[in-house]
Amino acid sequence: MVVKVYGPAFASPKRVIACLIEKEIEFETVPVDLLKGEHKDPEFLKLQPFGTVPVTQDGDYVLYESRAIIRYYAEKYKSQGTDLLGKTVEERGQVENWLEVEAHNFNPSIYALTLHVMFASKMGFPPDENLIKESEEKLGKVLDIYEERLSKNKYLAGDFFSLADLSHLPFTQYLVGQMGKEYMITSRKHVSAWWDDISSRPSWQKVLQLYAPPF
Numbered sequence: 001m002v003v004k005v006y007g008p009a010f011a012s013p014k015r016v017i018a019c020l021i022e023k024e025i026e027f028e029t030v031p032v033d034l035l036k037g038e039h040k041d042p043e044f045l046k047l048q049p050f051g052t053v054p055v056t057q058d059g060d061y062v063l064y065e066s067r068a069i070i071r072y073y074a075e076k077y078k079s080q081g082t083d084l085l086g087k088t089v090e091e092r093g094q095v096e097n098w099l100e101v102e103a104h105n106f107n108p109s110i111y112a113l114t115l116h117v118m119f120a121s122k123m124g125f126p127p128d129e130n131l132i133k134e135s136e137e138k139l140g141k142v143l144d145i146y147e148e149r150l151s152k153n154k155y156l157a158g159d160f161f162s163l164a165d166l167s168h169l170p171f172t173q174y175l176v177g178q179m180g181k182e183y184m185i186t187s188r189k190h191v192s193a194w195w196d197d198i199s200s201r202p203s204w205q206k207v208l209q210l211y212a213p214p215f
């Protein structure tokens with residue numbers, strides 16, 4: 001069955017696509033234009049009642065939380081493509097630990113920066129400069145913890161690339177690219193080496209080549 005991924009132009013769906021490429025799973029994409037409000041169309045809401053992308057459709061099996069989707073495919077196809085979950089339960093524990101860190105410590109501030117630095121003017125609302133400043137400070141503190149972690153481990157969960165690293169790719173790409181805040185990465189030696197490593201993986205380069213950002 002070919003997996004359909006909705007919304008490939010946007011960051012969270014790119015998390016899913018990078019995982020499917022690493023796992024060598026066949027997929028096709030369905031565009032959803034958030035700037036035109038297509039994620040609030042009644043037909044789309046039948047698939048994703050909260051009105052966000054991604055959604056995946058695998059036959060009649062539908063999922064719509066990007067981190068749940070990557071866990072599902074990494075587990076379902078554990079022995080195919082890159083193993084993204086670790087070989088032991090202890091390694092799996094670390095993968096889960098750092099996936100949760102990404103979702104709850106890293107993502108809130110980088111998501112706020114994305115919305116206010118990149119999307120506000122396109123979406124017709126003024127960027128909140130206080131929120132931008134506060135989010136950058138919070139993200140800096142999170143990255144300081146990453147710097148410490150990555151000074152002792154090549155990747156977040158240990159010495160192997162995993163979902164925990166992969167999950168950081170889409171929004172960090174915005175940070176170093178369209179947001180012009182590359183210094184947040186390059187000023188931290190170990191974070192910088194980690195970013196160079198994970199962002200140069202063929203899977204991520206393919207995602208960038210195939211699916212241009214929305215603007």
Ligand SMILES: N[C@@H](CCC(=O)N[C@@H](CS)C(=O)NCC(=O)O)C(=O)O
Binds near residue numbers: 034064
């Ligand atoms: N927790 C969700 C968040 C998905 C998400 O925030 N998607 C953004 C695009 S990157 C979106 O659809 N935004 C539109 C909106 O919030 O109205 C996931 O990880 O799948």
